[in-house]
Amino acid sequence: xxxxxxxxxxxxxxxxxxxxxxxxxxxxxxxxxxxxxxxxxxxxxxxxxxxxxxxxxxxxxxxxxxxxxxxxxxxxxxxxxxxxxxxxxxxxxxxxxxxxxxxxxxxxxxxxxxxxxxxxxxxxxxxxxxxxxxxxxxxxxxxxxxxxxxxxxxxxxxxxxxxxxxxxxxxxxxxxxxxxxxxxx
Numbered sequence: 001x002x003x004x005x006x007x008x009x010x011x012x013x014x015x016x017x018x019x020x021x022x023x024x025x026x027x028x029x030x031x032x033x034x035x036x037x038x039x040x041x042x043x044x045x046x047x048x049x050x051x052x053x054x055x056x057x058x059x060x061x062x063x064x065x066x067x068x069x070x071x072x073x074x075x076x077x078x079x080x081x082x083x084x085x086x087x088x089x090x091x092x093x094x095x096x097x098x099x100x101x102x103x104x105x106x107x108x109x110x111x112x113x114x115x116x117x118x119x120x121x122x123x124x125x126x127x128x129x130x131x132x133x134x135x136x137x138x139x140x141x142x143x144x145x146x147x148x149x150x151x152x153x154x155x156x157x158x159x160x161x162x163x164x165x166x167x168x169x170x171x172x173x174x175x176x177x178x179x180x181x182x183x184x185x
Contacts, residue, residue, distance in 0.1 A: 006064060007128065009072065009120045016072035016086070016117060019061045025073065028082045029053040032105045041142040042103065043166040060085070067091070074104070074117050083108050086117045088125060088134075096132040098125050114148055122152065122183060132180045137164070137173045149176040153183060 006018035019025055030053035032038055039046045047053055063069040071087035084104035091098050100121075104114050125131040138145045140159055150156070154176040162170040 004065075007070070007124060009124060010077075011116045011120050013077055014113065014117055014120075015075045015077055016120060017075060018064070019057055019071070019073050019082075019085075021057060021061055024080070025082055026050060026053050026057050029057055032084060032103060035106055037106055038103055041139040041145065043164060045167055060087075063089075067093075069099075071101070072117070072121065074113065076113075084114070084117075086114065086121055088121070088129075091129065091131075096130055098129065098131045098134050100134055100136040109144075115151060118148070118152060122178065126180050126183055134178045136176045138176060139164075140172055140174050146174065146176070149178075152178070154178045155182075 008018070009016040027050070030047055030050045033042075033044060033047040033053060033056070036046045044052075044056070060069075060071040063071065069088050069091050071085050071089070073082035074084040074086060075082050084102065086100070086102035088098035089101040100118070102114055102118060122134060125134060134154075136145075136149055136154065138149065140146075146156070155178070157175040157177055159172050159174045161172050163173040164171040
């Protein structure tokens with residue numbers, strides 16, 4: 001990501017674009033994160049104030065420009081409103097490891113959207129960022145997320161007890177990984 005141009009990606013049904021620091025992206029992000037079913041397994045509390053969405057939007061936007069990660073807004077082709085996001089929350093350029101994260105508005109669940117979006121960013125990470133390993137941390141109860149990762153070729157490396165801490169509690173997390181040579185480019 002040395003070019004300082006945000007990489008816009010396109011799939012059959014989706015545009016993966018940069019977050020915009022505007023009211024539209026903030027409102028869409030608030031709608032997503034104010035749904036308790038979306039945030040059930042997330043390391044954020046369910047949003048109750050639009051200011052929370054603004055802070056997350058700025059954090060994700062800044063992370064790219066600081067070279068620490070890249071998070072794409074997911075937008076269906078022919079529309080402008082984001083319906084979720086996916087990307088690398090953390091990038092370790094020295095070890096060539098990216099930590100995957102994602103969420104999707106509930107009306108779009110079970111339509112193959114996240115499979116399509118994550119496939120595109122995995123390819124980008126391996127081809128353009130020279131990643132050797134992609135990791136994802138999932139709460140063991142979140143079987144939908146685990147099944148998505150397994151479908152994409154990730155392997156479970158096991159459950160780490162009390163690995164995460166948020167919302168005043170410890171959480172067990174299952175580690176999934178995908179090595180560059182395991183991906184079918």
